[in-house]
Amino acid sequence: VKPTKENLYDMIYQIVFKIPKGRVTSYGAIANCLGIKSGARMVGYAMNVSHTIAGLPAHRVVNRNGVLTGKHHFDDPGEMQKRLENEGIEVENDQIVDFKKRYWDPSEIGYI
DNA sequence: CCAGTGACGGAAT
DNA sequence: TATTCCGCCACTG
Numbered sequence: 001v002k003p004t005k006e007n008l009y010d011m012i013y014q015i016v017f018k019i020p021k022g023r024v025t026s027y028g029a030i031a032n033c034l035g036i037k038s039g040a041r042m043v044g045y046a047m048n049v050s051h052t053i054a055g056l057p058a059h060r061v062v063n064r065n066g067v068l069t070g071k072h073h074f075d076d077p078g079e080m081q082k083r084l085e086n087e088g089i090e091v092e093n094d095q096i097v098d099f100k101k102r103y104w105d106p107s108e109i110g111y112i
Numbered sequence: 113c114c115a116g117t118g119a120c121g122g123a124a125t
Numbered sequence: 126t127a128t129t130c131c132g133c134c135a136c137t138g
Contacts, residue, residue, distance in 0.1 A: 005134085005135070008135090026120085026121090027119070027120055027121085028120065028121055028122095031120085031121090036133095036134085037121090037133090038120090038121075038122095038132070038133040038134070039120090039133080039134070039135095040119095040120035040121055040133085041118065041119090041120050041121085041132095041133065041134065041135080042120095042133090042134060042135060043119080043120080044118070044119040044120060045118065045119075045134090045135065045136075046119090046135095047119050048118080048119060050119090058119080061119075062119085063119075063120060063121085064120075064121065064122095068119090069119050069120085070119030071119085072119080073119060
């Protein structure tokens with residue numbers, strides 16, 4: 001199924017909501033799960049307007065390097081790291097420790 | 113309508 | 126292996 005731009009944001013939010021606690025994923029992984037190989041930027045843009053979504057765990061979504069690139073977009077930049085640490089994810093220098101181990105592939109859900 | 117920008121990713125150097 | 130450059134698509138001015 002190829003999501004249209006109208007459904008794209010909803011699809012992204014659905015996946016982000018499914019991220020298990022204590023795990024993280026990347027923008028590209030979400031885009032790939034939606035079938036848009038080069039849609040990582042769109043995913044990021046969707047997250048930019050995620051402030052309209054209540055309870056969206058945007059702090060569990062980072063770039064492929066495991067860097068908290070989007071922390072600036074939070075009300076308090078330190079809150080993103082704080083939430084991650086609260087879930088057992090170690091963050092050092094705006095970077096997730098053992099990112100490979102914490103990484104979660106959205107396709108793991110398997111029904112998208 | 114055209115040009116610039118961006119929570120990114122992959123290829124090239 | 127590490128940096129840098131380019132492409133990608135939607136949104137704004």
